[in-house]
Amino acid sequence: MNGICNSWRRIYAILIRHIYILRGSVPRLLENIYWPTIQMVLWGFISRFFAYGQGGASMGEVAFGTLLGAVLLWDMLFRTQIGVTLSYLEEVWARNLGHLFVSPLRPYEWWAAMMLFSVMRALAGLLPAALMAIPFYGFSIFDLGLPLLFFFLNLMFMGWWLGFLIIGMLLKAGQGAEPLAWAFTFLLAPFCAVYYPVSMLPHWLQPVAYALPASHVFEGLRALVLHHHFDAHEMVVAFALNLLYMAISMGVLQAAFNSARKAGTLLQSDA
Amino acid sequence: MTVPETVKEDTPSIVVRDLVKRYGKVLAVDGISFEIKKGSITALLGGNGAGKTTTISMLLGALKPTSGSIHVLGHDMEKNRYPALQRMNFSSPYVDLPGALTVRQCLRVYGKLYNVPDVENAIDKLAEDLDLSEFIDRKVGRLSAGQKTRVSVAKALVNKPEVLLLDEPTASLDPDTADRIRGYLDGFRRDYGMTFLMASHNMREVERLCDNVLMMKRGKIVDQGTPQQLITRYGRADMEEVFLDIARGTGRSSEQGDEAQGAVRAKDPDGEQAA
Known part of the structure; x- marks a missing residue:
């Protein structure tokens, strides 16, 4: 029990460490809200174009549901991933990794704190955008109901393992690989079937899409919006894939950590 | 069974055996062994590239040794370092x-x-x-x-902390503040029985604070003893001159200075190990 309390205190320490940074920096706060909002505005107008250009209000509802909903859900994935990766990069930039690695903080406690903080960060960024969509376009993502929770959870999970995979790569390759933090997830976007069904991809690319949890979530979103059918099977497949990739990314991260400990880069500023 | 207080006091806080760190072909730390007694202040001295930072990094568990063992407060730093890290701390201006x-x-x-x-x-x-x-x-x-x-x-x-590793603890401080920090660290050692291992380039600080000195050169411990023992052995006025003798390979004891610590111990009139 004492061990759990101690563990929780250490997780809490890392959480407040990042909250202090976010609270004390207006640019960081704005940046967090900026992208989801901009994306929402941009895609909102694209959706409107689709709606009125493709003839009729019902088509508009379809466009809003699949496109705007997809934008907001995609941002959940990206915000979670970037939240995890930035938690690590903040320590690199502050040249503070050395102090953390020689403290009693266990790696799994550090990862748990990163995961919690990334969710807080993602929700803080997404909620204003999701709420703004209601007066702007009359579209509320919350109308999706309970399935929204499953979509969010699966995408959050994917954001976590992507974040850990990227940290593993950064630990191995050093600070020079920083652009990966922003680019890696977008690299997967075309295969995640965010704005179009998997069937739109060439046949040879479709297995790649089905191997990614996000494509199952977005297929599930479209089934819900277009056919009013919640496909639980898609969610189960996404969750199973997420578990598999989480295990792989943890393995990669641990191996990179061990390698950095052997090479002596943990106490260097550009670990 | 209760361990008698005298035994506890004599138990070294840090025990290092045959520690080696190799980066490819570069041998950064070359089979060093030493013990540091509870409640003592030990200086780890040497020129740039002598292996001080590498040694401290391994003591902290942040760097994996190529071979050898490190025990801090009785914990093997390779197999179970977190209980020891809970009772240690570290400071470095870098x-x-x-x-x-x-x-x-x-x-x-x-x-x-x-x-x-x-x-x-x-x-x-x-x-x-x-x-x-x-x-x-x-x-x-x-x-x-x-x-x-x-x-x-x-x-x-x-x-x-029971064990504190300090890398140049008074770097960048004005003499007045540096002196007060030294006094404070010394007070902490007295009040709480803390064990200090510090790397420093300030030889006056070493003379004032440290009970023992480990001199490193090219990854080896080439000499050790109390500051006064080293000053006497090298026939010098202060630790700064001793440091220069060892770093430049000049001076009375330097001919033997590059030998491993076994030879150095044999010369030590008190036959003491570091700390």
Whole structure:
């Protein structure tokens, strides 16, 4: 029990460490809200174009549901991933990794704190955008109901393992690989079937899409919006894939950590 | 079975055996062994590239040794380092604290990381002792180098560690503040029986604070003893001259100086190991 309390205190320490940074920096706060909002505005107008250009209000509802909903859900994935990766990069930039690695903080406690903080960060960024969509376009993502929770959870999970995979790569390759933090997830976007069904991809690319949890979530979103059918099977497949990739990314991260400990880069500023 | 107090006192806080660190073809630490007694202050000295930082990194568990063993407070640092890390701490002017956090926030984060029971009181006490009160709510990134060093020392003392590793603890401090920090560290050693291992380039600091000195050169411990023993052995006026003798390979004891520590121990009139 004492061990759990101690563990929780250490997780809490890392959480407040990042909250202090976010609270004390207006640019960081704005940046967090900026992208989801901009994306929402941009895609909102694209959706409107689709709606009125493709003839009729019902088509508009379809466009809003699949496109705007997809934008907001995609941002959940990206915000979670970037939240995890930035938690690590903040320590690199502050040249503070050395102090953390020689403290009693266990790696799994550090990862748990990163995961919690990334969710807080993602929700803080997404909620204003999701709420703004209601007066702007009359579209509320919350109308999706309970399935929204499953979509969010699966995408959050994917954001976590992507974040850990990227940290593993950064630990191995050093600070020079920083652009990966922003680019890696977008690299997967075309295969995640965010704005179009998997069937739109060439046949040879479709297995790649089905191997990614996000494509199952977005297929599930479209089934819900277009056919009013919640496909639980898609969610189960996404969750199973997420578990598999989480295990792989943890393995990669641990191996990179061990390698950095052997090479002596943990106490260097550009670990 | 209760261990008698005298046995506890004699148990070394740090035991290093045949420690080797190799980076490819470069041998950074070359089979060093030493023990550091509880409650002592030991200096790890040597020129740049002697292997001091590598040794300290391995003692902290941040660097994996190629071979050899390290036990801190009875814990094997390769197999089970976290219980030892809970009772240790570390300060270096070359590893920063988060610049975007205020001094108080920073100490609070580290207090929580080390499970300090009453963090706020501990922070207030440290602020008073180390003269941090004036800038306790200022961001660390906005402090002067000397103020940052004091904050780093405060962070290192926040959990009242039993073993404290210090890399140049008074770097960037003016003589007055440096002297007060030394007095404070010495007081902590006396009051709490802390064990210190410090790397320093300030030989007057070493003479004033340290019970023992480990001299490193090219990854080996080439000499060891109390500052006075070393000064006498090398026939010099102070530790600065001893340091120069060893670093430049000149002086009375330097012919044997590059030999492994076994040979050095044989010369030591007291036959003592370091610390």
